[in-house]
Amino acid sequence: MSSPNAPLGQADRTEGDVNLSGRRLAWQQANVNDATRETLARDSAAFLHQSLSTPCLTELTGCDGIYLTDATGRRYMDFHGNSVHQVGHAHPRVIEAVKRQLDDLAFCPRRFTNRPAIALAERLAKLAPGNLAKVLFAPGGTAAIGIAMKLARYATGRHKTISMRGAFHGASLDAISIGGEALFRDGLGPLLPGCFHVAWPSAAADAEAIEKILVEEGDVGAVIAEPMRCTTIDRPPDAYWRRVRELCDRHGALLVFDEIPLALGRTGRMFCCEHSGVTPDILVLGKGLGGGVMPMAATIARADLDIAPHRALGHYTHEKSPLGAAAALATLDVIESENLLERSRELGAKTVSRLRELQQRHNAVTDVRGLGLAMGVELSSPNAAERVLYDSLANGLSFKVSGGTTLTLTPPLTITDEQMADALAILDTALSKVKL
Numbered sequence: 001m002s003s004p005n006a007p008l009g010q011a012d013r014t015e016g017d018v019n020l021s022g023r024r025l026a027w028q029q030a031n032v033n034d035a036t037r038e039t040l041a042r043d044s045a046a047f048l049h050q051s052l053s054t055p056c057l058t059e060l061t062g063c064d065g066i067y068l069t070d071a072t073g074r075r076y077m078d079f080h081g082n083s084v085h086q087v088g089h090a091h092p093r094v095i096e097a098v099k100r101q102l103d104d105l106a107f108c109p110r111r112f113t114n115r116p117a118i119a120l121a122e123r124l125a126k127l128a129p130g131n132l133a134k135v136l137f138a139p140g141g142t143a144a145i146g147i148a149m150k151l152a153r154y155a156t157g158r159h160k161t162i163s164m165r166g167a168f169h170g171a172s173l174d175a176i177s178i179g180g181e182a183l184f185r186d187g188l189g190p191l192l193p194g195c196f197h198v199a200w201p202s203a204a205a206d207a208e209a210i211e212k213i214l215v216e217e218g219d220v221g222a223v224i225a226e227p228m229r230c231t232t233i234d235r236p237p238d239a240y241w242r243r244v245r246e247l248c249d250r251h252g253a254l255l256v257f258d259e260i261p262l263a264l265g266r267t268g269r270m271f272c273c274e275h276s277g278v279t280p281d282i283l284v285l286g287k288g289l290g291g292g293v294m295p296m297a298a299t300i301a302r303a304d305l306d307i308a309p310h311r312a313l314g315h316y317t318h319e320k321s322p323l324g325a326a327a328a329l330a331t332l333d334v335i336e337s338e339n340l341l342e343r344s345r346e347l348g349a350k351t352v353s354r355l356r357e358l359q360q361r362h363n364a365v366t367d368v369r370g371l372g373l374a375m376g377v378e379l380s381s382p383n384a385a386e387r388v389l390y391d392s393l394a395n396g397l398s399f400k401v402s403g404g405t406t407l408t409l410t411p412p413l414t415i416t417d418e419q420m421a422d423a424l425a426i427l428d429t430a431l432s433k434v435k436l
Contacts (some may be wrong), residue, residue: 023390024057031394032058036071051183057393063089066412066419068398077423079399079411083230083261086288087334088412094291097330098323105322110315116325123332124300127270130279133303137296137325139318141260141286142170144297147314148282149174149222151301152254154308158221160194162213162253166403167200167226169258178224196220200229204239207247214251222282223248224256227273231402233369233376238276245278254281254305260297264288265335265413268345268372275371281305289324291331296324340413344372347420351375351409354424362431364388373415377407377427384434391430397423 032040039059047054062069065088068076078085087094101116108114121135138144153159163169165180176184177192185191196217198209214220223244228235248255257280262272264285269275271283282305286297299314318324335341352370355377359365367378379385382404389401400408411423 021386023386027390027393028058031072031074033072039071065089066415074396076393076396076398077411077415077419077426079397079409079423081292081410081412083266083287083410084290084292085412086264086266086340087291087331087338088414089292091291091293091330091334091414093334094293094327094330097326098293101323101326107318108320108322110317110319113320114322114325116322116329117320120325120328121298123329124298127332128283128300129271129274131302132279132283132300134301134306136299136314137319137321138286138299138314138316139295139297139321139324140170141258141284141297142172142175143314143316144260144284144286144299145169145175145178145224145258146172147299148224148256148284148301149178150311150313151282151299151305151308152222152256154311154313155305156221156252156254158219158253159192160196160217160220161222161224162196162198162210162220163224164200164226164229165197166229167258168231169224169260200234201236201240202234204237204243206236207240207243210244211247214247214253218251220251220253222254222256224258226258226262227276227278228262228267228371228374230261230374231400231408232378232406233371233374233408235275235369235371238278241273241276241278248281256280256282256284258284260284260286261288261410262374264331265340265344266372266374266410268341268348270335270341272371289328289331291327291334294321294324294327296321296328335413338414344413347415347417348372348375351420351424358424358428358431361428362434363436364431364434373411373413375409376402377409379405379407379434380436381405384436387434388427388430391433392426395426395429397426 036059040056044055059071060068061071066077068078105114124135125133136147161178163178167180169175169179171184174192177195180197196213245255257273259272282301284299290296348370355368359368364380364384365377366380369376385401385405402408
């Protein structure tokens with residue numbers, strides 16, 4: 001357990017910064033042409049540099065379905081997608097919905113409302129588990145987390161929080177205060193007070209760490225967590241979340257689930273928390289809500305938490321964006337009409353089985369984890385993971401490396417069996433080149 005705002009170690013990073021790695025430079029030498037190098041130089045000159053973002057790997061010129069296309073014409077199967085691509089890139093129904101909405105109503109200022117925003121709020125309330133029924137929209141997940149934090153303070157009169165080491169809940173100062181990644185916290189000095197962190201759980205008994213803080217402090221307002229670690233695909237036992245739910249109820253703290261990358265079918269259910277049967281007091285979603293086309297996020301709360309009518313919880317310019325709502329409604333339509341929840345469950349189970357076959361053949365693979373189409377392949381070292389990443393990129397497969405050693409595989413839910421087989425073949429070839 002750490003004290004409030006205690007610095008967290010480098011091991012808590014979810015993705016190593018390899019911007020200047022030798023393999024990255026070698027990959028660019030082999031796969032980037034002169035025109036793209038000129039574009040990358042312009043990008044580097046124009047943008048503030050930051051880890052995991054600028055400088056960039058290469059230039060994209062297109063995206064469709066499961067594919068990204070770069071300026072040389074190379075296509076990559078996108079198993080990363082910043083978690084926005086549950087329905088794939090540029091899904092025709094999402095694009096068409098946004099185009100129609102542009103012709104009807106492109107923007108809605110505060111103090112006014114519009115039917116697409118209302119329809120989306122009503123639909124999310126119907127889809128959400130348990131008694132979650134009231135919604136606020138935001139232009140991104142970080143902002144939606146801020147809404148949840150403010151609502152928890154107003155509802156409980158308490159500012160203290162408990163969250164997990166290694167967690168990422170957004171990059172704003174308030175979000176990194178509850179987040180636990182050193183990459184986003186180091187060098188910034190004091191953050192929000194009263195932010196406690198506990199280790200990511202592996203057993204139901206680990207809830208004792210949360211109980212200890214709740215008892216000792218006596219005035220914690222919220223426990224904020226991912227129901228499953230989205231980067232390393234670590235899922236605590238259901239009994240753990242049941243115990244945390246009991247502890248929050250007993251000690252007057254709200255339970256907030258961050259499902260920004262996990263909701264909308266990624267794990268085979270509309271919301272990841274449905275797997276455990278534990279309903280939070282506030283649920284936050286985003287990323288894929290806008291169909292990978294429009295920035296869109298939402299905070300969904302219990303109806304009885306509608307207690308701050310004279311306070312500003314979000315107050316964002318695009319709070320009831322008709323374009324974002326149109327994209328989100330189309331996304332939900334696609335998930336339903338194309339049976340993507342079932343698809344995620346069935347293809348995810350088959351793919352995990354195939355990944356475990358790879359584990360039997362490659363000593364570099366030490367573990368395979370998965371829930372729906374959120375899958376993690378643990379490798380023996382960061383060096384092995386980085387080698388597999390760049391070999392895979394060279395052959396048209398993009399994914400994230402988390403925690404230095406986990407290959408995080410999160411393809412669009414629309415991926416075909418043939419495309420999945422092609423991706424696993426690329427991964428198999430890359431793994432075969434790793435020598436222990």
